[in-house]
Amino acid sequence: MSSVSSSKHTVIPFGPQHPVLPEPLHFDFVLEDEKIVDVIPSIGYVHRGLEILASKKEFTEFVYVAERICGICSFIHGMGYCEALEEIMHIEVPGRAQNLRVIWSELSRVHSHLLWLGLAADAFGFENLFMQAWRAREGVLDIIEETTGARVIFGACKIGGVRKDIDGDTLSRIADVLNKLQSEVQAVCDIFLKDSSVKHRLCGVGLLSREDAYALGAVGPMLRASGLAYDCRKLGYAAFSDINFSIVTETDGDCYARCSVRIREIYQSFDIIRQTIAKMPGGEICAKFKGVPDGEALVRFEQPRGEVVYYVKANGTKFLTRFRARTPTFANIPAMMQVLKGANFADVPTIVLTIDPCISCTER
Amino acid sequence: MAFFSMAGSTLANLFKKPATRLYPAVEPKCSAITRGHVAIEVNQCVFCGICGKKCPTLAIEVNREAKTWEIQRLKCIACANCCEACPKHCLRMDSAYSQPVSSLEKELAHEVARGA
Numbered sequence: 001m002s003s004v005s006s007s008k009h010t011v012i013p014f015g016p017q018h019p020v021l022p023e024p025l026h027f028d029f030v031l032e033d034e035k036i037v038d039v040i041p042s043i044g045y046v047h048r049g050l051e052i053l054a055s056k057k058e059f060t061e062f063v064y065v066a067e068r069i070c071g072i073c074s075f076i077h078g079m080g081y082c083e084a085l086e087e088i089m090h091i092e093v094p095g096r097a098q099n100l101r102v103i104w105s106e107l108s109r110v111h112s113h114l115l116w117l118g119l120a121a122d123a124f125g126f127e128n129l130f131m132q133a134w135r136a137r138e139g140v141l142d143i144i145e146e147t148t149g150a151r152v153i154f155g156a157c158k159i160g161g162v163r164k165d166i167d168g169d170t171l172s173r174i175a176d177v178l179n180k181l182q183s184e185v186q187a188v189c190d191i192f193l194k195d196s197s198v199k200h201r202l203c204g205v206g207l208l209s210r211e212d213a214y215a216l217g218a219v220g221p222m223l224r225a226s227g228l229a230y231d232c233r234k235l236g237y238a239a240f241s242d243i244n245f246s247i248v249t250e251t252d253g254d255c256y257a258r259c260s261v262r263i264r265e266i267y268q269s270f271d272i273i274r275q276t277i278a279k280m281p282g283g284e285i286c287a288k289f290k291g292v293p294d295g296e297a298l299v300r301f302e303q304p305r306g307e308v309v310y311y312v313k314a315n316g317t318k319f320l321t322r323f324r325a326r327t328p329t330f331a332n333i334p335a336m337m338q339v340l341k342g343a344n345f346a347d348v349p350t351i352v353l354t355i356d357p358c359i360s361c362t363e364r
Numbered sequence: 365m366a367f368f369s370m371a372g373s374t375l376a377n378l379f380k381k382p383a384t385r386l387y388p389a390v391e392p393k394c395s396a397i398t399r400g401h402v403a404i405e406v407n408q409c410v411f412c413g414i415c416g417k418k419c420p421t422l423a424i425e426v427n428r429e430a431k432t433w434e435i436q437r438l439k440c441i442a443c444a445n446c447c448e449a450c451p452k453h454c455l456r457m458d459s460a461y462s463q464p465v466s467s468l469e470k471e472l473a474h475e476v477a478r479g480a
Contacts, residue, residue: 061420064443128370128377135383142393149397149457155443163448164397194366 008032012345016045020123020349023359027352031345039340041333047363054312054323059085059293062320063158069325070361071152072115073303075108077325077361078157080301083237084312085159087297091289095281097161098239102276103174104148104156105238106269111140112304113262113269114185116356117192120259123349124201132188139181143174161286171277182270189263202256206339206351209253218335219328220306221265222355225250225257232302242279243272255354262356265304292318303328305356327361394459399442401462404433408454415446415455437462 010031016024024045030038053065066081067074079101086093118133141151147166148154156164166174192198208218213226223230229247233240248264250257293314300309306328313322332355339351385392394400402424411433413426423439424446426432440462447455 057420064420064441068441126370128374131383132370132373138383142395145398146395149395149399149444150442153441155399191366191369195369196367 009037014348020353021357022119023357025352025357025359027340027348029340029345029348034345036340036343036345036348039337041337043333043359043363045363046360050364051323051325054320056319058318059314059320060159062323064155066323066325067153067155067157069327069364070358072112072358073108073305073308073327073361074152075104075154075157076301076303076308078154079105079238080299080308080310080325081312081323082157082159083301084297084299084310085293085314087299088293088295088312088314089159089289089291091160091287093161094284094287095239096165096283097285097287099276099280100162100164100166100285101157101238102240102243103166103273104144104154104162106272106276107140107144108154109304110185110266110269111137111144112356113266114140114188116262116304116353117188117259120350120353121192121198123353124198126198129188129191129198132191136181136185136188139177139184143177146170147174158286160289161284163286165285171280175274175277178270178273182267185266189266192259192263199256201350202259202354203254205255205347206258206343206354207252207254208335208339210251212338213253213335216335216338217331218306219331220303220356221258221261222306222332222335224248225261226253227251230307232300232307235300237299237301239276243275245272245275255350258354292316293320303361305329305358305361306331308361325361325364327358327364329355329358329362332357333362392461396459397457398459399444399457400460401437401442401458402435402440402444402446403456403458405454405456406433408452409433410452412451414449414451418445418449420445 012029012031014027014029015021016026026042028040029036050065050069054062057065063078063081067078069077114133114137118130121129121133144154145151147170148156148164156162208226210227213223213228224247227249229249231247245268248261248268250261294316296313298309298311300307308328309326311324312320315321336355343351411426411428411431413428416424416426420443421439421441423436425434444457447457
């Protein structure tokens with residue numbers, strides 16, 4: 001903090017209420033002219049104490065709380081909690097339910113990335129592109145609403161499987177809709193990747209080297225854009241072990257690379273959904289179980305924003321002892337601080353947005 | 365590198381209808397299974413109270429003696445757990461979202477559907 005008191009330096013507070021931030025996050029930027037020399041982040045504005053609720057809600061009901069950790073990553077939060085409980089209770093989830101989970105988790109990845117593209121466009125002042133990205137996102141939300149009954153908080157996962165089935169006709173219709181949607185999404189994404197003004201704001205901004213990304217524990221597109229191929233879907237949870245896909249990586253490590261990784265992941269998710277629809281097995285969608293959980297489990301999943309870790313400890317009663325979620329935005333904050341140091345103050349919105357901050361997840 | 369790549373869509377937007385609806389003046393687009401709000405066919409209800417026990421937010425209260433079924437709309441998270449648990453299938457999810465409430469008094473008011 002000695003640098004803060006120096007007369008050459010200016011401290012500029014940023015947030016928690018700021019036009020570019022979708023959620024409350026605060027930084028104190030120490031500037032030397034227009035260059036950032038130090039960053040002091042503070043979080044904790046939307047802490048809701050959801051983890052402690054695990055000891056007050058029955059374990060079957062806590063899935064609704066887990067889904068509400070965050071609106072955009074809701075399905076994978078619910079699925080992560082369910083899979084942790086299934087591991088503790090040794091529940092065999094039916095194949096159809098596993099595949100349905102893959103479809104919904106990939107749909108949630110597509111709508112999250114499209115949401116991010118819109119927010120990023122808004123951050124660098126491209127209003128029309130922002131609206132086009134969100135219009136494309138509506139198509140995905142319509143599929144989600146048609147199959148689960150809700151747009152954002154799906155409520156489709158439960159311990160042992162899923163609560164809703166998708167019939168064969170709807171599955172083939174979804175495949176058709178996805179084809180149309182892909183061309184619509186591609187039109188928007190091409191502008192992100194090719195337009196001169198977008199490139200001007202993203203290329204060479206917010207560089208994170210491969211070594212820094214690894215050393216600072218970055219996850220998700222932030223890590224993959226720096227050239228490290230790490231994706232938790234390769235662990236084979238749900239039905240991902242049967243899906244053929246390769247990890248999307250870029251090597252530049254700048255904001256443009258992070259944008260490009262997310263765009264390519266949208267196409268990849270469309271492909272994964274098509275693969276899943278093509279080999280959807282029949283049968284039950286939920287396994288019955290008896291008793292209460294006793295034991296502990298640690299599971300890892302790939303959220304749209306990166307690796308998420310859930311730890312669940314049960315004590316043989318209806319109420320859990322401990323539930324913990326390590327969310328991707330929390331893991332990406334040290335890497336973001338590294339990227340911000342040395343950047344221009346005008347690039348702060350773009351850099352902060354390219355980690356895709358999800359503060360509700362981070363603070364739970 | 366592309367220049368003026370949004371010019372086409374900008375011009376098209378001048379002549380196209382808006383992509384959004386003027387909700388609530390215009391009905392929202394819903395699917396057949398949209399979970400809007402819980403509705404009850406109270407004449408079929410036997411006031412067993414299973415819905416209240418299954419509700420994760422304790423939004424439903426059932427009084428067997430007085431034959432009343434109450435729901436606090438602001439507590440309800442529209443998860444449809446009650447509808448799945450109802451043995452008489454008298455609970456269902458309507459696709460319309462709950463009506464907004466304008467005062468604290470109304471927000472705390474219980475909706476009571478009296479049985480026969």
